Amino acid sequence: MTRWLDEEEQAVWRAFYSATTLLIDRLDRELQHDAGMPHAYYEILVVLSESPARSLRMSELAVKTRSSRSRLSHAVTKLEARGWVRRRDCDDDKRGQFADLTDDGFEALVAAAPGHVETVRAHLFDPLTPQQVEQLKQISEAISSTLKT
């Protein structure tokens, strides 16, 4: 038996889906315009910038960006072409590879960050009360808990 959504649940689901896609589209468009990269690439640079020696095993980078190996590999190839990331074989594991953030990649991230952060603030934090921000955190964690494998 399908547990169909009632009218109110449909309204909630559509409001949520609409808000998230509008926000992610806006972030994508602005980063593409200002920094020549979609938000998914920006996230890869952020994760690398926060890793020791700005370097991470590709398999760990995939987990941290919630990417499939093939999608991440595609993105890293694009980032390598811009000189922002470099792939390097592991010394102790023939099948493993590291992704290193280059100095140019770090500079691209530093240049893109202010505009990106301002967009997140303007469209996520500014319209919400402090109480709603706390609610959103709890809600997000509850949703994620059913989706991590």
Place this chain on the structure above:
Amino acid sequence: MTRWLDEEEQAVWRAFYSATTLLIDRLDRELQHDAGMPHAYYEILVVLSESPARSLRMSELAVKTRSSRSRLSHAVTKLEARGWVRRRDCDDDKRGQFADLTDDGFEALVAAAPGHVETVRAHLFDPLTPQQVEQLKQISEAISSTLKT
């Protein structure tokens, strides 16, 4: 001056972004597997199915699916190739076009709906309390209100 996010705000933003991308990826993967279409295509079929005579002007369909004209046109071309949607010129407006949902398109939607709705229920409604569902609606509407143009 950039209004940087503090540590707590960063945690909220990452939790929210992570939850939404995990959920949308899951919906995409399941619809792709079960019905051979990404969630964006499913949404186009839903909107057409709810329109009078299952037909809508392309410009209105773009607004209702929050798509650019070029992205929608690309999607409709794919849906036409499967025989699920048909484009038709407007009689009274040489530049306008309608998209019609075909009977096969409606059947594809009916076949895909139960699995899709179950996924939305399992990962959005089941993990939330009724109070959180109501909070999420308010939060989503507040976010959207800053993004609609």
